[in-house]
Amino acid sequence: MKIIVIGATHAGTFATQQILTEHPDYNVTVYERNDNLSFLSCGIALWVGNNVSDPNKMFYSSPDALAQLGATMRMEHNVTAIDPDAKTIAATNLVTGEQVTDHYDKLVFTPGSAPVIPPIPGIQSERVFLCKNWTDAKKLHDNAQSINSVVVIGAGYIGAELAEQYALSGKKVTLVDAFDRVLAKNFDRDITDRIEALYTKHGTVLALGQKVTSFTTAADQITVITDQAAYTADIAVLAVGFRPRTELLQNQVDMLANGAVITDAYMQSSRPEIFAAGDSAAVHYNPTGQDDYIPLATNAVRQGILIGKNIAAPTERYLGTQASSAVALFDMTLAASGLTAAGAAARGITVDSVTIEQNYRPEFMLTTTPVTASLTWDPTTHQVLGGAFYSAHDVSMSANMISMAIQTKMTIETLSMVDTFFQPNFDQPINWVNAVAMAALEKAKQAEPAI
Ligand SMILES: Cc1cc2nc3c(=O)[nH]c(=O)nc-3n(C[C@H](O)[C@H](O)[C@H](O)COP(=O)(O)OP(=O)(O)OC[C@H]3O[C@@H](n4cnc5c(N)ncnc54)[C@H](O)[C@@H]3O)c2cc1C
Numbered sequence: 443m444k445i446i447v448i449g450a451t452h453a454g455t456f457a458t459q460q461i462l463t464e465h466p467d468y469n470v471t472v473y474e475r476n477d478n479l480s481f482l483s484c485g486i487a488l489w490v491g492n493n494v495s496d497p498n499k500m501f502y503s504s505p506d507a508l509a510q511l512g513a514t515m516r517m518e519h520n521v522t523a524i525d526p527d528a529k530t531i532a533a534t535n536l537v538t539g540e541q542v543t544d545h546y547d548k549l550v551f552t553p554g555s556a557p558v559i560p561p562i563p564g565i566q567s568e569r570v571f572l573c574k575n576w577t578d579a580k581k582l583h584d585n586a587q588s589i590n591s592v593v594v595i596g597a598g599y600i601g602a603e604l605a606e607q608y609a610l611s612g613k614k615v616t617l618v619d620a621f622d623r624v625l626a627k628n629f630d631r632d633i634t635d636r637i638e639a640l641y642t643k644h645g646t647v648l649a650l651g652q653k654v655t656s657f658t659t660a661a662d663q664i665t666v667i668t669d670q671a672a673y674t675a676d677i678a679v680l681a682v683g684f685r686p687r688t689e690l691l692q693n694q695v696d697m698l699a700n701g702a703v704i705t706d707a708y709m710q711s712s713r714p715e716i717f718a719a720g721d722s723a724a725v726h727y728n729p730t731g732q733d734d735y736i737p738l739a740t741n742a743v744r745q746g747i748l749i750g751k752n753i754a755a756p757t758e759r760y761l762g763t764q765a766s767s768a769v770a771l772f773d774m775t776l777a778a779s780g781l782t783a784a785g786a787a788a789r790g791i792t793v794d795s796v797t798i799e800q801n802y803r804p805e806f807m808l809t810t811t812p813v814t815a816s817l818t819w820d821p822t823t824h825q826v827l828g829g830a831f832y833s834a835h836d837v838s839m840s841a842n843m844i845s846m847a848i849q850t851k852m853t854i855e856t857l858s859m860v861d862t863f864f865q866p867n868f869d870q871p872i873n874w875v876n877a878v879a880m881a882a883l884e885k886a887k888q889a890e891p892a893i
Pocket residue numbers: 448449450451452453454473474475476483484485486487519520521522552553554555556573574575600687719720721722737738739740741742
């Protein structure tokens with residue numbers, strides 16, 4: 443069996459490992475345009491803030507490690523065409539310029555995503571930086587040592603983390619977003635209001651609800667012009683989202699409107715010999731039951747493993763995702779899984795939601811601190827659809843509890859009473875996850891029509 447893998451960061455690396463673990467006799471050739479693989483871009487912001495022990499540890503695999511498993515590694519090879527009828531690919535060796543063609547029985551399509559670069563006048567400036575891969579990471583880390591000011595464009599979790607690390611290392615930071623809140627897609631206002639106050643406290647200028655209209659580059663500075671103001675800094679970093687890099691299969695397999703490859707539960711595209719995973723593929727989003735585009739390493743890793751398990755025959759089904767995520771900003775933990783109220787509204791889904799605050803452990807302890815917990819649920823079925831947490835205490839694992847609740851279609855009734863431990867070092871007699879579900883239940887009862 444001849445397998446070709448296109449792209450090896452997370453989805454391609456995990457797929458290759460799993461295929462060769464399950465089928466050491468398979469002939470697997472990996473094409474990767476970079477000279478490295480498995481780079482954890484989630485460490486970029488931390489490295490920019492000099493909070494990484496050793497940047498080389500931001501890789502968990504290598505071309506040699508995959509070669510030792512038996513893969514033929516074609517690093518610094520850019521795949522330029524796929525012919526799904528002939529089952530061939532064409533690639534260019536980026537070092538020698540040599541053109542290569544190759545044949546597959548099955549294709550693992552994992553070329554991931556590309557940063558969105560909107561066609562804004564002046565954006566092609568040497569002072570506008572991207573934040574995606576190892577090359578970007580080195581540039582950002584190098585110039586972080588000398589710059590004094592930065593405009594970060596995009597207040598999703600990548601822009602939010604970068605802005606925080608720049609602020610903590612003493613730079614003058616402006617954070618711009620077209621949404622009127624930071625992390626608007628990840629958290630509702632009751633949590634984002636608090637985090638915005640922390641940015642302001644740390645001197646970050648929040649330019650929210652503003653659209654960038656142009657960039658003007660001078661000798662040693664750049665001005666980011668929005669529909670409301672102009673912000674000048676040493677550099678600008680663009681973090682406004684990602685698009686699936688799927689042009690090579692355009693009109694060849696079924697895709698979402700944004701170009702993400704749609705797969706079945708076994709990661710097979712509409713051409714069953716072509717498998718897709720990671721940022722180039724759609725995910726099954728359990729809170730809505732729909733295909734969606736949610737580019738996260740968590741999805742890339744699981745989908746990559748599933749390709750390995752299903753490459754010979756459909757065997758193990760994809761469970762879908764809740765898009766669980768967490769971020770640490772200014773020593774606060776923010777964690778979420780599933781739908782926020784705003785996210786539900788944007789998708790036209792009716793939910794109810796509640797937010798509570800309680801100290802994470804009893805007041806008789808020498809220290810304690812509040813946890814803010816939110817829950818969203820389906821008002822008809824009472825199924826849990828999302829949850830979010832905010833605290834100076836590490837409440838990140840609570841998002842994983844919510845993830846399991848959504849995955850198993852748990853109701854607020856069950857979540858309110860599900861067994862969780864109590865021990866005063868760690869939590870209250872009623873853990874905050876049970877407590878927010880109890881509050882949800884109370885609200886749901888009040889909403890019921892009186893008989
Ligand atoms: C700054 C940052 C922070 C993040 N933090 C988190 C986090 O904390 N948690 C989380 O879950 N996710 C996080 N993510 C998202 C996560 O990094 C992505 O979801 C993940 O990288 C997707 O992996 P992938 O292998 O599908 O695609 P990619 O990472 O996009 O990799 C695709 C690979 O394919 C190669 N390739 C593309 N086209 C070709 C071609 N034509 N020929 C040959 N090779 C090609 C590329 O060079 C690349 O190596 C973060 C992303 C960024 C940018």
